[in-house]
Amino acid sequence: MRNAIKLTTSIIAAAGLSLGLAACGSDSSSSDSATGTDKPLVVVASPTPHARILDYIKDHLAAKAGLKLQIKQVTDYVTPNTAVQDGSADANFFQHQPYLDDFNKQRGTDLVSVETVHLEPLGVYSKKVKQLTDLPDGATVAVPNDATNEARALKLLADNGLITLKDGAGTAATVHDVTGNPKHLKWKELEAAQLPRSLDDVGAAVINGNYALDAGLKPTSDALAVEKAIGNPYANVLVVKQGHQSDPRVQKLAELLHSDEVRSYIEDTFKGSVIPAF
The missing domain is CATH 3.40.190.10 (Periplasmic binding protein-like II)
Known part of the structure; x- marks a missing residue:
């Protein structure tokens, strides 16, 4: 649907x-x-x-x-x-x-x-916590629902220790490829443009840089975690x-x-x- x-x-x-x-x-x-x-x-x-x-x-x-x-x-x-x-x-x-x-x-x-x-x-943003480790058990995290950006968002979360992904998931990874989830995070998959508006309703959201800027969010100061530029x-x-x-x-x-x-x-x-x- x-x-x-x-x-x-x-x-x-x-x-x-x-x-x-x-x-x-x-x-x-x-x-x-x-x-x-x-x-x-x-x-x-x-x-x-x-x-x-x-x-x-x-x-x-x-x-x-x-x-x-x-x-x-x-x-x-x-x-x-x-x-x-x-x-x-x-x-x-x-x-x-x-x-x-x-x-x-x-x-x-x-x-x-x-x-x-x-x-x-790409950055992780939240209105509920000041750092990723403060996300409570069972928190909902919003991610982009298009194929490549969802994988990109999950990799960012994995790089910061929140989850682990199935070996070989790569650029096609989805939430179904999450194999380790110690905080029992729940997922909300949204169109990328909707992610900034979701911040009031979720524990955190992984937001594309252009939509973050549109919403007045600055990756360098507001994001809890940001993608590395080298080799990206x-x-x-x-x-x-x-x-x-x-x-x-x-x-x-x-x-x-x-x-x-x-x-x-x-x-x-x-x-x-x-x-x-x-």
Whole structure:
């Protein structure tokens, strides 16, 4: 039932986004100058930090590079990929490679990453306790319900001694792979965007960096535990449909995302809550 509900919601969201982009396309088609590489590059992004980084590029770097950039913000983890797959957007910026690989496998899409950009450390947050060891027996912990981020969340809990996972569970781990649970923790699997709102109702929640920032949470100061950056495979990537990697507009954006100016913007703005991966 959960999957059916998520799919229906995603289809509605994707349809709404497609209609919005189609309307923009109608405006562009009325102008002969908006053709080929002169057309705006439409990028779907999560609000924070992805769209904020893109807004910085649009406001400070894009014009000089000859890039017209149109940014569409969404808050779910499905619409950006379906929009790029169906052509209603040119690129997206919201996900890491393991999530993209799983999405392609599950949905039969052919999306590819162009460049890695940054890491958003996953963190454990709580309004009930000051440290993880204070979680009471039987406490409920909320985790993301998408495949790769659930595994990532469980690994973070395991790395901090709360649970142990079955050998070989890897990036596909779920709560069913928890083999050691000395505190008898209970699990609440939620869509990633809902996790900050769950903090009043659970003992702790493992929250993706972008949603933590949206909720005013700072991983560096508010999290009880944070992912290590070294050797982390979950850096966020710029994504397009297979065959569009060489689009000059995409290449310009990739270059700007890896510029010294963007590195400084990320470091100065997010103070370690978002880390450049280039």
